[in-house]
Amino acid sequence: MVIELQTKWLLKTGSVRICKAIKLAIYKALKIFNNILQKYQEDDILINKAVCLIKLNQFNEALECFDKIQDKNNKKADIYALKGICYENLGENEKAIEYYNKSLIA
Numbered sequence: 001m002v003i004e005l006q007t008k009w010l011l012k013t014g015s016v017r018i019c020k021a022i023k024l025a026i027y028k029a030l031k032i033f034n035n036i037l038q039k040y041q042e043d044d045i046l047i048n049k050a051v052c053l054i055k056l057n058q059f060n061e062a063l064e065c066f067d068k069i070q071d072k073n074n075k076k077a078d079i080y081a082l083k084g085i086c087y088e089n090l091g092e093n094e095k096a097i098e099y100y101n102k103s104l105i106a
Contacts, residue, residue, distance in 0.1 A: 054089075083099040
């Protein structure tokens with residue numbers, strides 16, 4: 001019984017450390033993307049920045065990144081699907097459905 005509880009505790013605290021490490025890595029990536037975007041406005045960098053923001057639950061900021069993308073035709077389906085995820089997490093289900101449907105058509 002004691003070993004089982006210790007194992008559960010280790011798994012729980014270990015997974016917390018892993019989550020913190022992943023979150024830290026995402027913040028580092030976000031910082032790199034911001035530095036690059038100060039010099040070059042690249043659509044791929046904006047998309048990657050938006051994905052980082054989504055992983056950090058910063059959905060409004062992610063939507064702002066998607067609005068800045070110049071060549072939306074190149075990755076239209078991906079952008080629509082990611083926007084759908086943002087709107088769904090913001091509780092705007094009608095908009096989420098709209099963008100999910102757009103991603104299927106694109």
